[in-house]
Amino acid sequence: MHLKKNLTHYLVEQQRKHGVVTADVRLLLETVARACKAISHAVSKGALGGVLGSLDSENVQGEVQKKLDVMSNDILLEANEWGGNLAAMASEEMDTLHRIPEHQPKGKNLLLFDPLDGSSNIDVNVSIGTIFSVLQLPEESQSRDVQEADFLQPGVKQVAAGYAVYGPQTMLILTVGAGVVGFTLDRETGSWVLTNPNIRIPEDTAEFAINMSNQRYWEPAISRYIDECLAGKEGPLEKNYNMRWIASMVADVHRILSRGGIFMYPRDQRESVRHGKLRLMYEANPMSFLVEQAGGAAVDGANRILDIQPTGLHQRVGVVLGSKNEVERVQKYHLEAQKD
Numbered sequence: 001m002h003l004k005k006n007l008t009h010y011l012v013e014q015q016r017k018h019g020v021v022t023a024d025v026r027l028l029l030e031t032v033a034r035a036c037k038a039i040s041h042a043v044s045k046g047a048l049g050g051v052l053g054s055l056d057s058e059n060v061q062g063e064v065q066k067k068l069d070v071m072s073n074d075i076l077l078e079a080n081e082w083g084g085n086l087a088a089m090a091s092e093e094m095d096t097l098h099r100i101p102e103h104q105p106k107g108k109n110l111l112l113f114d115p116l117d118g119s120s121n122i123d124v125n126v127s128i129g130t131i132f133s134v135l136q137l138p139e140e141s142q143s144r145d146v147q148e149a150d151f152l153q154p155g156v157k158q159v160a161a162g163y164a165v166y167g168p169q170t171m172l173i174l175t176v177g178a179g180v181v182g183f184t185l186d187r188e189t190g191s192w193v194l195t196n197p198n199i200r201i202p203e204d205t206a207e208f209a210i211n212m213s214n215q216r217y218w219e220p221a222i223s224r225y226i227d228e229c230l231a232g233k234e235g236p237l238e239k240n241y242n243m244r245w246i247a248s249m250v251a252d253v254h255r256i257l258s259r260g261g262i263f264m265y266p267r268d269q270r271e272s273v274r275h276g277k278l279r280l281m282y283e284a285n286p287m288s289f290l291v292e293q294a295g296g297a298a299v300d301g302a303n304r305i306l307d308i309q310p311t312g313l314h315q316r317v318g319v320v321l322g323s324k325n326e327v328e329r330v331q332k333y334h335l336e337a338q339k340d
């Protein structure tokens, strides 16, 4: 029987051949992948597992928590407390950092995650996902207790990032800084099988993703670009565009990694979205790392997302990412608008 390459095989290769993965990061990624299998199993049960619906609680974002949000968060915390490769974790669902318990061995990695992104789609059976990012504790911090400030590193410092998408297939998309690879969960063997060994985003696209209902709040640069897309063949971009909006970042980004496109959740004039809706540390940064590693681009408007110096664990940011030439056009419009 010919065994297909799996996640462990890939990570051992990256560790041995390319030295881009240390043994403790390899164990961390395998542990996160195992937790995503458990989350996939819980999500797939739906009403049969009594896991749908909301709790009476709100998270630090002031969003009503779904049962599966909290369950997914707990699965990731429990899976990652014993490995000895982490100093602390941070999550969209927790107000502040989660230190590794005293009785467990500590490591020098920091794990950040959105345990179940797109959870407004859970109850209507639309694809959702888990997003994760790995940073390392700064040298000077390794001799003391971890603090929230230790997480506040720009996205270029990530050593790994990825997501699991719970859709018709459950897939794990990962980068350790050596390109982007995709694994499909084989539910019969429980193995993450390498099915996409070299994911690349086409530099051009004719497909944009944005929530059009926010159009009246957009900044001029976004309006200018979308107007040009809607003008189609007769407009300045000289091609007809298609539109998609799943309202599940993992699903929209997965489509873009699979066939190209541009995803936009820009900051806008609403008070609650004046810095953007998506969170920098555990949504925008990991997705931007993946997109750049696949040959795409990711900006907050005028600036590269991975260069942003964070000021808060849950800070929000505008996000425009995907096919390189398209994103650079939007960035150019923002830069031109700054000069006006």
Ligand code: P6P
Binding pocket: 117, 118, 119, 120, 211, 247, 248, 249, 250, 265, 277, 278
């Ligand atoms: P809207 C899901 O709640 C999320 O954080 C992202 O996954 C998604 O892209 C966005 O918000 C959808 O936002 O305003 O269109 O519902």
